[in-house]
Amino acid sequence: MAVLKKFRPRWWLSSRQAPTHTIQPNIALVPPVNARYDLRPLTVAQLDECWHLDQRCFVDGEAYSRDTFEYLLTAPESISYRVVMQNSAMAGFVIGLMEPDHTGHITTVGIAPEHRRRRLASCLIKRVEDAFRRRDVRLARLEVRSTNISAQKLYMSLGYSVTQRLPKYYSNGGDGLLMVKAI
Template sequence: MRVRDFKPEDMERVLEIEHESFKDPYPRSLLEHIHNLHPDGFMIAEINDEIVGYIIGVMRWGGTGHVLAVAVSPPYRRRGVGKSLMVNMMDRLQRKGASRIRIEVRASNTVAQSFYQKLNFRQRRIVPSYYSDGEAAILMQYTFSD
């Protein structure tokens, strides 16, 4: 497996994974906008030259990194792809000055919550009606030790 920076020609496959993975997928225009603003915050995972996952992470105010999305194509889940993407993004955000990283996850998505907990993310608070369908999000945070 290889993790690399996103290239514009990767967009079609990223959109496929986005739609396979989320109830409320990001539209192409938003993904393109994020990439234009934060080109170094968009990474791809490949296996045998096939894109199997992606991650988007950006720096926010006050030394906070924010993972906006991480998704892995269903046939490649539970094979270390998501972990590799997260570890690479966490390292990149730390090098950019992050002292902590946050991510929001659907309250009903206990599989994702468990995944992030294994990476030492901790639940911080519930954000009511975070998603367009009214579901709450769990805000999870990882804090780098000094």
């Protein structure tokens, strides 16, 4: 999860932006193991659904603001996908950015708690990497909180390696790790 410094930090939500819905506690029913998912592009048409899902994924107060999502889903350099259930409800998302230094930057990935460990994040990240490759990007990078072991295991399983520690990268003073992969 990247901290996007040119926007509001993830932990900041103004009263104007505070969600009007009630954030659902993580008690959603776990779908059957053979549930079917589709992978589709993620666009600004899904802005609110994605923003709400992000708040369920990042319960440590690090959710992106709605403005940040609006930027990410409209920027021409953005490459974004979602996984949906058969009723089209979003189960997960990934957002990548083509950076000026010609690297592919995976800024965030989130899977609803009830859909985890089904290889959905793996599929989403592989799809973004394919899109990077089609644009002649040969290096993908991302940042992950040093304490987020599950995400680090996911990235390592996909071939990413830690190349740098980023002291106090996160707004609460937590360190980040820079992970990269030749694609």
